[in-house]
């Protein structure tokens with residue numbers, strides 16, 4: 001079996017929520033500068049994905065997550081640059097933490113009203129999807145629908161495999177390889193149980209081996225579609 005050799009970057013992303021609001025960060029520098037997003041970054045050698053997620057949230061927003069519901073994976077490719085890495089981003093929410101969100105050198109935390117809120121019933125502004133990564137429009141509302149208007153039991157998880165062809169970045173007016181959705185595969189699981197395509201419902205089931213196999217399967221599915 002051909003194995004997929006492009007560089008892969010392992011990232012985390014946490015979206016903190018309280019009973020009425022969603023915390024996003026305005027990225028002040030580096031990758032994604034000028035956009036709102038959850039908090040996260042690269043997983044460092046020697047740490048687990050969950051450890052990386054907690055560390056990045058603390059570094060970027062000064063809060064320490066006390067829980068970390070797992071929601072799944074964003075698996076992002078861009079055909080606009082053959083040398084672009086593949087982004088493997090593991091997504092969490094947090095509903096409990098220690099400390100108060102504070103601005104850091106990298107991020108400015110801002111509270112937003114979830115999409116289900118009517119304008120008049122919230123003091124917070126609506127989530128600025130136009131200033132976020134393009135594919136956030138797809139997965140973030142569905143994750144938030146699990147909490148708002150009323151929290152549901154159980155788990156909601158997804159696998160989201162998107163290929164970008166490059167497109168105009170609305171913040172800069174320049175071409176960006178991570179814009180312009182070309183193809184997408186979206187899978188939702190409400191139970192958090194492993195499914196027949198091998199998508200594991202829980203973070204601890206994403207062993208190195210399972211990740212390799214699942215990703216290889218995804219890559220092959222997209223390759224097949226091309227023909």
Ligand SMILES: CNc1ncnc2c1ncn2[C@@H]1O[C@H](COP(=O)(O)OP(=O)(O)OP(=O)(O)O)[C@@H](O)[C@H]1O
Pocket residue numbers: 011012013030031032037038039040041042043076087089133134135136178
């Ligand atoms: C293309 N579509 C995307 N959609 C949603 N989220 C995206 C994303 N692309 C990157 N992300 C997130 O953006 C952060 C980058 O983090 P980034 O600052 O580069 O990492 P880290 O803090 O380790 O970097 P340095 O240490 O400064 O190199 C990290 O949370 C990662 O999950």
